[in-house]
Amino acid sequence: MDKQTVKVGLMGLGTVGTGVVRLIEGHQEDLRKQTGCNIVIEKILVQDKGKERNVSVPPEKLTDNPRDILHHKDIDVVIEVIGGIEAARTYVTEALLNEKHVVTANKDLMALHGVELLHVAEEQGCDLLYEASVAGGIPIIRTLVEGFASDRITKVVGIVNGTTNYILSKMSQEGATFAAVLKEAQQLGYAEADPTADVAGLDAARKMAILGTLAFRMNVSLEDVDVAGISSVTPEDIEYAKQLGYEMKLVGIAEDDDGTIDISVQPTMIPQEHPLASVNGVFNAVYVYGEAVGETMFYGPGAGELPTATAVVSDLVNVVKNMRLGVNGRGTVAPYREKRVKTAEQRYAKYFLRLHVADRAGVLAKITQLFAAHDISLEKVLQVPHNGGHEAEIVIVTHSASKDGFERVVEQMQQLDVVHDVKSSYRVEGSD
Amino acid sequence: MDKQTVKVGLMGLGTVGTGVVRLIEGHQEDLRKQTGCNIVIEKILVQDKGKERNVSVPPEKLTDNPRDILHHKDIDVVIEVIGGIEAARTYVTEALLNEKHVVTANKDLMALHGVELLHVAEEQGCDLLYEASVAGGIPIIRTLVEGFASDRITKVVGIVNGTTNYILSKMSQEGATFAAVLKEAQQLGYAEADPTADVAGLDAARKMAILGTLAFRMNVSLEDVDVAGISSVTPEDIEYAKQLGYEMKLVGIAEDDDGTIDISVQPTMIPQEHPLASVNGVFNAVYVYGEAVGETMFYGPGAGELPTATAVVSDLVNVVKNMRLGVNGRGTVAPYREKRVKTAEQRYAKYFLRLHVADRAGVLAKITQLFAAHDISLEKVLQVPHNGGHEAEIVIVTHSASKDGFERVVEQMQQLDVVHDVKSSYRVEGSD
Incomplete structure (x- = not known):
């Protein structure tokens, strides 16, 4: 590529879009040193061209027609920050089919359609990068x-x-x-x-x-x-x-x-x-x-205008470097391991359980027997008076137990007449 | 590149070298999926071929002659984990001049000669990567x-x-x-x-x-x-x-x-x-x-056999991907900003100071006046009896002060006859 200028179409001028404009405008010199090109935002898709903005943009760059970006013959890279799923999916697909590289911050899109879109990108020899979709400013x-x-x-x-x-x-x-x-x-x-x-x-x-x-x-x-x-x-x-x-x-x-x-x-x-x-x-x-x-x-x-924009523009730098090297769309490694997902019986974790019980002899024994019957051993057990001594509150932390087994214990516990209320249960992180 | 196999010369079989062998051997299948190549360790430079090792290596792969790696016509990538400066510098330079890519874990080498070596690498169209040189397993x-x-x-x-x-x-x-x-x-x-x-x-x-x-x-x-x-x-x-x-x-x-x-x-x-x-x-x-x-x-x-080896082998994956794309040596951006370094007068920080003084009226006033005379304001001052009441211990945290100014205060303080001993001073992180 011997381009001096890379033209970008920005879809969306909300929080993240505004940050992208600020970063690209403010860091022109650094971006040129790193990529060897000028990076210019050529068009920006907005819903309302007349709306007042937090960032100054020449009005002729604004458009409410996605075709002005997706079919613009000089735009090399499309940045998608409109969010949502269906429209974004259509735009990203169309951009790739028109051989434009795409940078997106859209986690919903990538979680639902990432594999399909990455496949299209690879077929088209295009980059599709999405660092900003998870944990904003953390690469x-x-x-x-x-x-x-x-x-x-x-x-x-x-x-x-x-x-x-x-x-x-x-x-x-x-x-x-x-x-x-x-x-x-x-x-x-x-x-x-x-x-x-x-x-x-x-x-x-x-x-x-x-x-x-x-x-x-x-x-x-x-x-x-x-x-x-x-x-x-x-x-x-x-x-x-x-x-x-x-x-x-x-x-x-x-x-x-x-x-x-x-x-x-x-x-x-x-x-x-x-x-x-x-x-x-x-x-x-x-x-x-x-x-x-x-x-x-x-x-x-994890979010915010400039942190998220940092991730988007760093991806853009990557795309432009790849353009100069002529290697776009060739960096991704598709998932290659066969997926196997654990069943509820196979899923093990430690659990916390809090319940209110009758303040009567033998109640704690009944409850701990239920765990024992399901082969779940207990790490911590705490019993304190509750409700002015009319009830007791019991707090239990288990050792590692199957999710399925734990849920069955809770279910059976709810049927004991001495158990008045299962207040809460949580996963506990950490091994035995 | 249509190579099926990339051959690696490993220089050094100490802690990190052993980890590199283990990772490459243990993760063959994953490395192939990611790079499209088999990665094979062809030769290993050691000081003593007869020494017992923590990792099993075919004896014919060991050599005590660096030329067996640096001039081996089939070796594409050299991994330098011998440490030290002069020998490593010679080997890395020679590897690059022989058009071999280099991965190093050597912070001493990169801190002292990094710019020069990266320049040689770029001229030779070779990669020189050094992720492992700082903070081991953290990329x-x-x-x-x-x-x-x-x-x-x-x-x-x-x-x-x-x-x-x-x-x-x-x-x-x-x-x-x-x-x-x-x-x-x-x-x-x-x-x-x-x-x-x-x-x-x-x-x-x-x-x-x-x-x-x-x-x-x-x-x-x-x-x-x-x-x-x-x-x-x-x-x-x-x-x-x-x-x-x-x-x-x-x-x-x-x-x-x-x-x-x-x-x-x-x-x-x-x-x-x-x-x-x-x-x-x-x-x-x-x-x-x-x-x-x-x-x-x-x-x-920050260190350790496998964490550091992770960084080395991830760099190796990068080199091999670049080989397939034909873009080695073209990814680095040389430092492009002119260097300006602060003088001691320009360097500002907060400081902690602890001293032993005579337990006499007006001592604290004398000391705080010294700071005031140098325009350094104080955030915290603490005075407690010391040495059974014969002395006082004074602890001070300053607001932001120039390093130069702070050092002059300490120097002048040591000359006061009421100051028995300046025990310690430290930088304090944080703004005012």
Whole structure:
């Protein structure tokens, strides 16, 4: 390529799009030194051309017609930051079919249609890069694919959703309820008006599907991820977690147990000495365990205008370097390992359980017998008076147990007349 | 390239070399899937062919003659893990001149001769990769060069020497003296018989020169790094640090203040809430601040057979991918910013000072006046009785002050007859 100028079509001028414009404009000289080209934003797709913006853009660059980018003969690279799934999928596909390279920040798109789109990109000799789709400013995708190319990754634990980490951190620091902190987070702009995708764990699940695919080199889909959200977490649960030496975090846990994988997202008690336990607020972090490298962790801002734009523009630099070398679309390694996913019987973890029972002789024995009958041994058992002595509260942490077995114990426990209420249960991170 | 097999010459079969053999042998199938080639270790340079090894290698692969690798017509890639400077420099240069790509784990070599060797590599159309030279298993070089390609990095703070981090962590946890913990570290193999390079901060300084070059895109040399070691750190200093809310760490701090840089290595008080404060034992971590991305941190094992080998073999995968694409030697961006280094007057930091003084009226006033005369304001002042009330101990934390000014205050203080002893002074991390 002997181009002096690479032209970019930017689809979307929301938070991340605005950051992309700022970075490209502000770092022209550095980008030229690194790529040998001028990088110019040629067209920007917006919904409303007349809307006031936080960034100054020549009005003739704005368009509300995607064809002005997708069929523009001089545009080499399309940056997709409109979000959502269907329109983005159509645009990205069309861009690739028109031999334009694509950089996207769209985790929903990549979690659902990544494999298909990467295949189109490869066939077209185009790059499709998506570093910004997981953990914003942390270059975790590059790290998994290149940094650990020589290793076998057996575990990835990620705090990959800033909204829920903010909520749980605040609940932990202030003893506040979920509802109260959610409201505050919405006022501060840390949570959406409809917070479901974040709070129910779906956003984290999409990111874990992407990370699992890269870490285990298997084609992980969203359906392979077992998901639970944080809306039922109470200040009491967090208090108990602390007493037992844990912090409550919404984490995604992806494990490869000798070729069979187990990926889940759920509120989890993380040991206080674990590097993830002190990741607070809107920060993200991804803990990676490799057979050879051992324990590593990557920490940074998970979202925000400029952090996310950093990842997008670093991908753009990569695309432009590849253009100069003539090697676009030839860097990806498609998942090559056959996917096997654990069943509920095969999935093992430690669990926390809290329940209210009748304050009567023999109750604790009945409960612990239920665990014993399912071959689940207990690490910690705590009983305290509750409800003015009319009831007892029992807290149990198990040793490693199958998810299936644990759930059956809880089910049978609910049928005991001495058990008044199973208040909560959580996964506990850590081996026996 | 239509090669089916890439042949590697391994120079050195110590700790890291052994790990490289294990990884390449153990991960054949994964490496083939990722690179499309078989990777074979063809020859291994050792000092003593008869020595017993921790890894089984066919004896005909061993050689004690470097020419058997450097002039072997079928060897495509040379991995240099012999360490040291002069021999390594000769071998790496000769390998490049013979058009062999090079992967090295040698921080000493890269800190002293990196620019020259990278230049030779580029001229020869060869790759010269060195991820393993800094922070072992943490892919920090890739992160700085590619992950943050779009950003302007203004600060890098690194715990990049495992030996000293182990010693300071132990001193902090157990209240033990430097000498006692060093001895223990030597027995455990965490410190060398001659620990000078680690303990005096030189090893960390070399790594900071490499990181500074990459982060600031300037040609930083070892002479630009201001170095102090940890041998004079006492349990009392660590105890005061804790009381004031800090952990004592040997860190490298590299800052770019609008084009003028300041790089140093010294025992430093790190605020307990800083992500680096909880990095303990032999672990390494690198904190990176970018204008756009904000705060990030990368954590992992800094040394060891397999962690370091992971970085070496990931570089090898990169070289082989480049061979298939025909783009070796074309990926590096040479430092392009003019280097400007701060003078002692321009270097600002916060400082901790501990001294023993006569227990007499007006002493504290004299001391604080000295600071005031040099325009240095104080953040914290603490005075306690010492030596059974015959003396007082004074502890001071300054606001941001020039290194030069602070050193002049200390010098003049030593001349006051009321000052019996300036016990210690340290840099304190954090802005005002």
